[in-house]
Amino acid sequence: MDYAKESLRLHAQWQGKLDIQPKMQITNRDDLSLTYTPGVAAPCLEIQKDPQKSYTLTGRGNTVAVITDGTAVLGLGDIGPEAGMPVMEGKCVLFKEFGGVNAIPLCIRSKDTEEIVNTIALLAGSFGGINLEDIAAPRCFEIEKRLKEVCDIPVFHDDQHGTAIVVASALLNALKVVNKPMGSVRIVINGAGSAGCAIAKLLLDMHFGEVLLVDKAGILNIHSALTSGQQRILAITKCERQGTLADAMKDADVFIGVSAPHIVSQEMVRSMKAGAVVFPMANPIPEIMPDEALAAGAAVVGTGRSDFPNQINNVLAFPGIFKGALAVQASDINEEMKIAAAYGIASLIQEEELNKEYIIPSALDKRVADAVAEAVMQAARESGVARK
Known part of the structure; x- marks a missing residue:
């Protein structure tokens, strides 16, 4: 069509x-x-x-x-x-x-x-x-x-937090597939705008591991000229590393792209650790095409596109997040609610179902919104922002 x-x-x-x-x-x-x-x-x-x-x-x-x-x-x-x-x-x-x-x-x-x-x-x-x-x-x-x-x-910028929540949920399951524990991985995020900074913040809050934020100038560090969003991330990571995207990806466990088409080479993927997770999410053309990433040794690949496995799509997050927040008349959508939403999405795939092509539910899976809403409602109540 x-x-x-x-x-x-x-x-x-x-x-x-x-x-x-x-x-x-x-x-x-x-x-x-x-x-x-x-x-x-x-x-x-x-x-x-x-x-x-x-x-x-x-x-x-x-x-x-x-x-x-x-x-x-x-x-x-x-x-x-x-x-x-x-x-x-x-x-x-x-x-x-x-x-x-x-x-x-x-x-x-x-x-x-x-x-x-x-x-x-x-x-x-x-x-x-x-x-x-x-x-x-x-x-x-x-x-x-x-x-x-x-x-x-509640005020929620979906381009930031919706993206971050769905990336986190996909990564939770991807790490199970490649048998790498939370807290042990090094993550490279290429694209340091609104989505990249929000992804970095949520992954740090969830204690996935080390996070390197990269933009067109290379690895962002405490000496770089930073936006307010980037400053919040560097205040946590205290990164002093310098170098290019290729330098950052060497020996990394995870690559997440919210940047531009065709900027990741197969050589960059080959330089990652065994069991690499690669999420090139630039749309409509990703940072590296999935078949190229898999051929270069990536173990799990997810994109923003519906014509490849593991579509990382915001529609998995925002309807259920607001459904839950509205149900309890929440005054805010806080970090606890975002983390709960990420776990809620990931939990819909049973461990025996997980494989390299099925780490995240389909965007058309009607179970998702209710699962997310339930998780969000509970987190809102436990964190004190629910008014009902």
Whole structure:
């Protein structure tokens, strides 16, 4: 199928992928009076007395805002907020289809951090959670940080944390396949933007082992010119190593790529330790093609693509994370909830099922959202951010 041609035809036919369907019908005067005035005054006054009742007397408790400024849309870059709308609508469809969560796309006509933060903060009372999407680094770090400080609902940048959670879940199972214990591995992450930094942070929090962060200039160390996101990682790793990507990959156990096509050679993979795990996730063309990585000695390979085994796809994470967070009216999505989500995804594959081509559930596996939601709810309660 020519996906581009067929998608364009269908988008023109659909005129958007979302619709609004009321939960009631208005067929007589009583229906009108209950749905709107005068009956609607009663729930309004209840919410005035206790704003938390907005979670049970309106749709807020199961509604997420999917928000972008259009500056980093998929692999298309800064295409603007209007052009980002098809992606935001698509994300909303995934929220509903996989998690049963209502989602509204909002595209902001600003690249100013202060304006974006203020806009979202002012709208937060209408939603149970905020999913930030396709906002360029390093601005995305500051926007998320600021919103977490001023909002009393979960704020989650999926490009960062959704990616990190699914990578962590895949790596949990990949290490079982290659029989390497947690805490013993050296991990190279190529691409030090929003996704790379979030992956590094989560893998460090989960104590997988040593992490080296690499960008176009080479191995990042404490003497490099760093973004705020990179500074947070180097403050943990204290890395002083220098060198190229090839230097970093020598004797590494794991390679994770969130960078650019064809920048990893077979020689680089051969230089890794036996039982190497290689996740080249640049889309649509990975850092090294899976067949090339396997031929060079990689034991387990996963990509972001659906036409190869072990697709590392964010849809495994965000629907269940928000489903769980909304169910307990969480005030935040914290590290404990992210770690729980990663273990929840990984746990769906029994140890006897694990093999080099099956380390992570399919993106279409309908069990995933419920498993993630259960794990997230428990972690939210145990970490004190659940309000229900």
